[in-house]
Amino acid sequence: MPIAEVILIAVFAIVPLAFALLSLSRAYRSAGWPTATGTMTRSRVQVFSPLTNGSKVSSRWMMEIEYRYQVGGKAYTGWRVHFGSAPGLAFSRRLVARFPLHSSVAVRHHPDQPALSVLLPGASGYAWSSLLLSPAFALVGEIVYQIVSRAV
Known part of the structure; x- marks a missing residue:
């Protein structure tokens, strides 16, 4: 396996996988913080403001x-609501409604690193989604490698 392919796999698959595993581990442990x-x-x-994308109109948020x-x-x-990937717009609006400005909230914090905190402890689907997307990143890395190697 050429070194360039190894590097691309590391960048597109191993690094995101490591971050996903760390996030999932913290999610599980946060329930006991x-x-x-x-x-x-x-x-x-x-x-x-909405962005026009061909015939579709979408908003950034x-x-x-x-x-x-x-x-x-x-x-x-x-700032962390939960561990894992970012939620969609509709779910984000529900979270904002659940945690209104100036309201009192229960904050779970790491016992040895109190700056590491979360409002919704435990492993949600968002924590798992980061892990499940890692193979897709590996595929992107392989596609990029194939395109680059053919161009050279």
């Missing part, structure tokens, strides 16, 4: 979630 009371400091879905909490007298700011 200590809880602190926090306050929502940002909670909105920002929708940008971004979910903005931020909460503050304290552990051992030290203040922290978190």
Whole structure:
């Protein structure tokens, strides 16, 4: 196997797989993390102007979630709602409705790294989706390699 192919497989498959496994591991462990009371400091879905894509019109959007909490007298700011890939627009709107601005929230935080926190602990479908997409990244890496190797 040529070195270029090995590098592309590493970049497109192994690295995303490693991040997906780390995220899934943290998701499972977060269910047992200590809880602190926090306050929502940002909670909105920002929708940008529609983009015309041929005959379809689509919007770009971004979910903005931020909460503050304290552990051992030290203040922290978190942004993670759950572990895993980003949810779609409809689910993001439901999350924002579930965690309104200035509301009190239960924040799960890592016992040794309190800055690592999450609002919805445990492994959801979003945590698994990152792992399941890793083979697709490997396929993309192989396709890129085949295209590049033919062009040379």
